[in-house]
Amino acid sequence: MFIDPHAHMVSRTTDDYEAMAAAGVVALIEPAFWVGQPRTFVGTYVDYLSSLVGWERFRAGQFGIRHYCTIGLNSKEANNEALAEGVMEWLPRFALKEGVVAIGEIGYDEQTPLEDKYFRAQLTLAKELELPVMVHTPHRDKKRGTSRSMDVCEEMGLDPSWVVIDHNNEETVRETLDRGYWAGFSIYPSTKMGNARMVALLRQYGGERILVDSACDWGISDCLGVAKTARLALESGIDAAVVRQVTYANALEVYGKSGQMHATDWLNPPPIDQRTLFEGNSILRGGRDPLVETPAKMRRDNLIIE
Amino acid sequence: MAVSPLELLHEWVARQAGEQTAWFERELSILAEGGAAESTLHRFLGWVPRRLGRADLTLTSADLARAAQARRGWNPSGWSLDGAARVAGLLAFQGERDFSAIFRDLVRTADARELITLYRGLPLYPAPETLSFEVGEGLRSNMHGVFEAIAHANPYPQDHFDDHRFNHMVLKALFIGSRLGPIVGLEARANVELAGILLDHVKEREAAGRAIDPELWRCIGPFAQDVGAYAALADALAGAPDERAAATLALMMAVDTPETRELLDRVPEMRRRAIHGEIDWNHLTCDEVA
Numbered sequence: 001m002f003i004d005p006h007a008h009m010v011s012r013t014t015d016d017y018e019a020m021a022a023a024g025v026v027a028l029i030e031p032a033f034w035v036g037q038p039r040t041f042v043g044t045y046v047d048y049l050s051s052l053v054g055w056e057r058f059r060a061g062q063f064g065i066r067h068y069c070t071i072g073l074n075s076k077e078a079n080n081e082a083l084a085e086g087v088m089e090w091l092p093r094f095a096l097k098e099g100v101v102a103i104g105e106i107g108y109d110e111q112t113p114l115e116d117k118y119f120r121a122q123l124t125l126a127k128e129l130e131l132p133v134m135v136h137t138p139h140r141d142k143k144r145g146t147s148r149s150m151d152v153c154e155e156m157g158l159d160p161s162w163v164v165i166d167h168n169n170e171e172t173v174r175e176t177l178d179r180g181y182w183a184g185f186s187i188y189p190s191t192k193m194g195n196a197r198m199v200a201l202l203r204q205y206g207g208e209r210i211l212v213d214s215a216c217d218w219g220i221s222d223c224l225g226v227a228k229t230a231r232l233a234l235e236s237g238i239d240a241a242v243v244r245q246v247t248y249a250n251a252l253e254v255y256g257k258s259g260q261m262h263a264t265d266w267l268n269p270p271p272i273d274q275r276t277l278f279e280g281n282s283i284l285r286g287g288r289d290p291l292v293e294t295p296a297k298m299r300r301d302n303l304i305i306e
Numbered sequence: 307m308a309v310s311p312l313e314l315l316h317e318w319v320a321r322q323a324g325e326q327t328a329w330f331e332r333e334l335s336i337l338a339e340g341g342a343a344e345s346t347l348h349r350f351l352g353w354v355p356r357r358l359g360r361a362d363l364t365l366t367s368a369d370l371a372r373a374a375q376a377r378r379g380w381n382p383s384g385w386s387l388d389g390a391a392r393v394a395g396l397l398a399f400q401g402e403r404d405f406s407a408i409f410r411d412l413v414r415t416a417d418a419r420e421l422i423t424l425y426r427g428l429p430l431y432p433a434p435e436t437l438s439f440e441v442g443e444g445l446r447s448n449m450h451g452v453f454e455a456i457a458h459a460n461p462y463p464q465d466h467f468d469d470h471r472f473n474h475m476v477l478k479a480l481f482i483g484s485r486l487g488p489i490v491g492l493e494a495r496a497n498v499e500l501a502g503i504l505l506d507h508v509k510e511r512e513a514a515g516r517a518i519d520p521e522l523w524r525c526i527g528p529f530a531q532d533v534g535a536y537a538a539l540a541d542a543l544a545g546a547p548d549e550r551a552a553a554t555l556a557l558m559m560a561v562d563t564p565e566t567r568e569l570l571d572r573v574p575e576m577r578r579r580a581i582h583g584e585i586d587w588n589h590l591t592c593d594e595v596a
């Protein structure tokens with residue numbers, strides 16, 4: 001049983017949902033993000049947020065996967081001030097929707113003053129609404145950007161145990177953990193973490209406060225990042241308890257602080273959900289017919305992500 | 307004096323909400339006072355499932371009878387506790403804007419479960435004809451639960467849809483595999499146009515080698531002569547047990563013509579079962595255990 005705590009499913013196909021369900025993903029978290037090009041109307045952003053709590057949740061449920069999301073204004077679009085101001089007005093409405101487990105993914109891209117302004121404003125919102133935070137750390141100038149993100153969280157009075165610093169690597173993880181934050185790792189080919197490197201980190205750091213996610217999106221990425229990393233870790237002799245922590249339990253613990261995510265959601269869903277929104281997880285029901293010779297299987301067997 | 311739907315919802319939620327009852331009743335009275343901002347309503351709607359949980363609303367048959375008395379055709383079976391509380395809050399709210407403006411805004415930002423709740427409440431809202439656009443959006447939804455919140459156990463379509471919208475709701479139900487039986491007023495609103503479209507649908511399905519939902523014969527039966535459905539009905543009488551049952555029931559609704567009589571004479575046993583109530587539209591095969 002896995003949770004993928006960072007997956008942008010609006011960009012993915014039903015084939016991916018099928019593969020994730022077959023690989024044992026029971027729940028995932030879809031952070032609000034930049035969709036590959038800027039939105040230029042507040043309304044398109046609002047409809048996007050609406051699809052995260054509506055249609056995409058239903059779509060995931062059809063494959064037996066419980067869908068949660070985080071609500072936020074991402075760092076790139078924070079640079080469009082008119083858009084950002086408009087979106088900020090709508091955020092509180094969405095942040096209290098069912099299944100919203102955090103404010104995120106927020107933080108820095110180019111580390112501009114506007115990014116800083118809206119990062120801080122959203123940290124305040126998270127505090128007010130008693131929600132965890134998912135922080136996107138920048139691709140460029142990563143080490144300093146990550147430190148700065150944590151500095152600002154502390155300046156704004158956030159409790160590090162309520163904050164996930166995502167997209168960590170070997171250079172940032174020590175500080176993230178030492179300062180008391182949760183450390184997310186995105187198993188994403190070429191630009192973020194590889195899963196063999198991830199296994200080495202698990203060997204070094206163990207499983208406490210570490211989360212593995214796929215961050216799969218519209219780029220070349222792998223929706224089975226969590227499942228493959230778990231398998232590779234087990235095959236490499238990492239303790240099964242550690243693997244469970246980083247691919248399931250930690251995500252549930254930190255995002256469960258929202259009060260919006262419980263293991264019973266997928267283990268024993270309310271009858272109303274079973275009638276209307278959630279098809280039930282075939283893995284938990286004892287398995288559907290094995291998906292043989294499908295792209296899902298081919299992708300599952302290609303274990304290494306580099 | 308008849309009890310209002312709001313009073314009923316209030317009573318049902320209060321008795322099931324346990325220690326949250328006081329919170330619920332306090333919020334309801336704040337919403338009802340007038341002068342409360344819409345954001346108060348939004349917050350209430352957001353808090354309801356967090357406070358009350360998401361169990362099914364527990365109702366007795368007496369409750370259901372009172373519901374039907376309070377609002378003709380209202381059937382809250384299948385509602386959830388949080389759904390009932392949310393609709394109660396919405397009904398209680400005394401806002402500055404028209405109900406339709408508030409409703410449109412709620413639909414726009416609703417999550418999946420909220421959409422289902424908002425549409426289930428349709429028969430209870432003021433000025434129901436002003437909600438037509440949002441209802442259309444709900445019918446066009448790809449989320450089955452949202453579509454069924456309007457189409458099933460809801461008297462709104464029977465009361466407010468024109469034939470075109472009603473017919474397309476029936477067609478969509480067939481296309482997405484939803485039952486027709488729970489559509490309120492299905493027989494009362496059936497019309498010759500719908501029968502013709504459904505007969506075309508039967509032919510299209512046959513051409514594609516796909517199965518036909520036998521429930522559709524219920525809307526064709528009364529117009530069998532007008533739309534020329536006798537040959538198709540004859541085929542159905544020779545089909546699988548549920549198709550034979552449905553075609554028999556449909557012919558028993560049809561205008562009494564020599565063709566109707568001739569077709570019914572082909573299936574004396576089915577006809578006997580129908581007359582004795584061993585089959586009906588909710589039980590097309592009699593080997594189903596009740």
